[in-house]
Amino acid sequence: MSSSKQKTTAVPHEVPAVVVSRLSLYLRELQHLVRAGRATVSSSQLATLFGFTDAQVRKDLAYFGHFGHPGIGYRCTELIAEIRRILGTDRQWIVTMVGVGNMGRALLRYKGFAAQGFRVVAAFDRESRVVGSQIEGIPVYDVAQLGDVVRAQRIQLGMITVPAIQAQQIADDLVAAGILGIVNFAPVALSLPESISLVGVDLTTELEQLAFSVANRLGSR
Amino acid sequence: MSSSKQKTTAVPHEVPAVVVSRLSLYLRELQHLVRAGRATVSSSQLATLFGFTDAQVRKDLAYFGHFGHPGIGYRCTELIAEIRRILGTDRQWIVTMVGVGNMGRALLRYKGFAAQGFRVVAAFDRESRVVGSQIEGIPVYDVAQLGDVVRAQRIQLGMITVPAIQAQQIADDLVAAGILGIVNFAPVALSLPESISLVGVDLTTELEQLAFSVANRLGSR
């Protein structure tokens, strides 16, 4: 606030992935806090929600700028705006879903994505039964049209919910069509060019973490 | 193999959570490899699938025992059995799903859980429309019966797919009924006793990681 040099403009250098994932969590809880009428939070209050330390919360945020107010804490709406800008969710992302089975359909019907800036504009499947239909207003195309539609609609992100055995081929098609990043729900490791961002989500894996934790009485995390 | 002291019996000491999560990934790919007819893998081949280093794969496994064969690598079926034992998925886990909306239904229909030792025996919802029905042969009860059913069926793990605002109450009910661990799909931080294992899965959070990665051109991970 004192000097003219605000360094809150861009990602400063290399940020640990784990810091970014915590930022998402902070954002989520901040939004809950605002809805509950809270104007400010301290780092220790935020930390308590997750079992982190207050220093960690401050350090995480300090990677990107000076968002806090000594003696006050962080103003919720202000910090929400900052984190959204950092994550890149202050703008809209154009998304597609490939695979309209149980999981794909469930995700298409989920309202939470749109609320955070992710607009799903097209879905794909190979089953002629669903091709041509709409789910929550989102048209379902044949996978054969994937490249054309992705290019025409300038789709940036793809979510893959096809069976594991088809996932690599779909990923290759998405990359060929110019996609920038992929969330892979199929239980298989994908091989992609370095330039493409990849996040893997495997629900079985998550249950296995839980089983291990219970079997070895590690308690909460 | 030389001495009588095999230390492959239990979790030796404190294992980093990230090691356990990689074990799940190894298991998944090993199962793919077996299906493809492969008998053995080396640490470097396994590592390449994920972009890890070979040393990391070996170190991860070395936490739990000596599973490799110098000059050969790891025998796939052997290592699968070891990892399942380590994760605790060589036995069956009794699981419940609380919330039978889009996400809950999709997960109930997913066949992958059963294949890894997770048996979903009951689901719960508050909507009288679905209570009393079955999904994939799994009965849906009213949430009011949650405690009774969890105790009667000795349910060990719970998956929560209710709206965020209801999630803490459901979690408390599950804990009161003696549950051992929870996977929380609701986009909210839960507060639980230390003795209860907790894994959080937030799909919006995953998309945000991807957005950040793309926005900052970090490429694959």
Added chain:
DNA sequence: CTGTGTGAAGGCCTTCACAGCC
């Protein structure tokens, strides 16, 4: 020669502790 298991080294993240500010 191929490939594992592992001390040692290195690096990265977390925690500590406190100066500074409201």
Added chain:
DNA sequence: GGCTGTGAAGGCCTTCACACAG
């Protein structure tokens, strides 16, 4: 008094590099 931002310290995980085994 309350709370942030941050160097310094500490700890934990990853990588290196090599002895050893088949």
